[in-house]
Amino acid sequence: MAESLKKDIDLSQYPHINKGLEGIVAFSTTKSFIDGQEGKLIYAGYTIDTLAENATFEEVCFLLWNDRLPNESELSELKTKLRKERSIPSAVINYLENTSKKAEPMAVLRTAVSMLSDFHEVDTENDKEFYLNKAISITAKIPTIIAAYDRARNNKKIVEPLSDHSTAFNFLYMLNGEEPGDQAEKTMDLCLILHAEHGMNASTFTNRAICSTQSDMYSSVTGAIGALKGPLHGGANQQVMNMLMDIDEQDADPVDYVKGRLKRKEKIMGFGHRVYKTMDPRARILRGMSEKLSRETGHETLYEWSEAILKTMKDEIGIDPNVDFFSATVYYSMGISPDLYTCIFAMSRVSGWTGHYIEQAENNRLVRPRALYTGEKDLDWVPVEER
Numbered sequence: 001m002a003e004s005l006k007k008d009i010d011l012s013q014y015p016h017i018n019k020g021l022e023g024i025v026a027f028s029t030t031k032s033f034i035d036g037q038e039g040k041l042i043y044a045g046y047t048i049d050t051l052a053e054n055a056t057f058e059e060v061c062f063l064l065w066n067d068r069l070p071n072e073s074e075l076s077e078l079k080t081k082l083r084k085e086r087s088i089p090s091a092v093i094n095y096l097e098n099t100s101k102k103a104e105p106m107a108v109l110r111t112a113v114s115m116l117s118d119f120h121e122v123d124t125e126n127d128k129e130f131y132l133n134k135a136i137s138i139t140a141k142i143p144t145i146i147a148a149y150d151r152a153r154n155n156k157k158i159v160e161p162l163s164d165h166s167t168a169f170n171f172l173y174m175l176n177g178e179e180p181g182d183q184a185e186k187t188m189d190l191c192l193i194l195h196a197e198h199g200m201n202a203s204t205f206t207n208r209a210i211c212s213t214q215s216d217m218y219s220s221v222t223g224a225i226g227a228l229k230g231p232l233h234g235g236a237n238q239q240v241m242n243m244l245m246d247i248d249e250q251d252a253d254p255v256d257y258v259k260g261r262l263k264r265k266e267k268i269m270g271f272g273h274r275v276y277k278t279m280d281p282r283a284r285i286l287r288g289m290s291e292k293l294s295r296e297t298g299h300e301t302l303y304e305w306s307e308a309i310l311k312t313m314k315d316e317i318g319i320d321p322n323v324d325f326f327s328a329t330v331y332y333s334m335g336i337s338p339d340l341y342t343c344i345f346a347m348s349r350v351s352g353w354t355g356h357y358i359e360q361a362e363n364n365r366l367v368r369p370r371a372l373y374t375g376e377k378d379l380d381w382v383p384v385e386e387r
């Protein structure tokens with residue numbers, strides 16, 4: 001920083017410059033609460049353990065959109081609406097069939113969600129019913145987009161969505177072209193519940209910031225997908241699988257591999273969290289699922305490596321796993337391509353994003369923080385030929 005400027009900056013005017021906005025409370029919300037010390041996560045009043053044990057993804061959607069659980073008829077109505085909204089416009093299918101087969105699925109999802117807005121009525125109202133219908137439509141269409149692109153890029157016929165069954169069942173059916181068994185459906189449903197909502201994470205913040213400009217829900221979900229895609233956020237689950245595959249390819253010892261990376265100051269994906277100072281409660285649930293599924297599908301080595309990595313991370317730098325660590329082996333055991341893992345995260349988190357959108361729209365103020373300017377001031381203009 002230029003000496004001359006340093007004395008111009010009155011830092012006392014900027015008491016809250018926290019890199020990465022750490023510790024900043026930007027919004028109030030009824031959607032979720034994280035106790036980082038205790039490792040607790042609550043969605044609108046219910047602990048993640050209670051929801052994991054009892055809820056379905058559709059009930060969690062209702063909860064995040066209405067701040068209460070649905071009664072039987074409300075749940076049935078929501079399921080019907082979600083099923084009716086599963087189909088995607090033919091222009092979006094054309095795009096999925098014709099875009100590069102080597103594209104990143106998250107990039108394709110981002111574009112396709114953005115395209116959906118071309119086929120939806122322009123925002124004229126801003127009542128809750130209007131927003132809820134949009135939230136339902138986007139939530140219902142994302143699984144169809146992901147499955148359709150995966151089939152198109154693998155030169156397989158795109159499978160039409162079913163007009164019945166759960167979101168989890170229908171997604172696996174569209175992805176694999178065959179009906180999933182009970183256990184696969186339940187596992188996918190549980191993964192959707194665990195990833196649905198998580199406070200003011202980067203993608204939810206992005207989504208709320210876009211909403212605060214009074215832009216539409218497609219824009220905010222599109223922006224949120226862009227934020228989720230990064231490896232420091234949702235993209236970490238794919239990177240966890242890449243790491244396990246790398247260990248396999250190199251025929252490396254997982255403990256030495258991790259120690260080597262730490263020595264080179266490289267991050268181990270799926271570990272660490274801004275808020276949790278202990279094990280992420282979702283990781284705890286996924287850990288059990290990973291163990292069970294890995295053993296059942298003959299991938300126990302991957303699970304054992306994961307446990308060895310977990311212990312090494314704890315011993316070496318005292319950092320615990322987050323949601324992305326064990327979800328990778330869960331999806332792998334289900335035969336899902338690693339580059340779809342973050343898309344599945346988005347397929348679930350859209351419920352939280354849209355819940356936050358509605359909450360923001362109902363009590364909006366433009367998100368407009370400040371930045372501390374640390375550049376030069378009052379430079380003299382130098383003509384281009386003299387620079």
Ligand code: CMC
Binds near residue numbers: 234236317
């Ligand atoms: N591997 C190695 N070192 C780590 C890791 C890790 N995964 N996470 C944190 N650290 C170290 C980091 O190097 C730093 O050390 P030092 O103080 O010596 O420089 C210290 O811990 C603090 O880390 P930070 O990156 O400043 O912490 P943060 O709060 O800014 O970042 C995080 C949180 C999640 C971005 C970070 O832990 C990380 O990069 N983890 C790996 C990526 C990942 O798994 N992301 C998924 C997050 S959870 C799911 C989601 O919400 O999307």
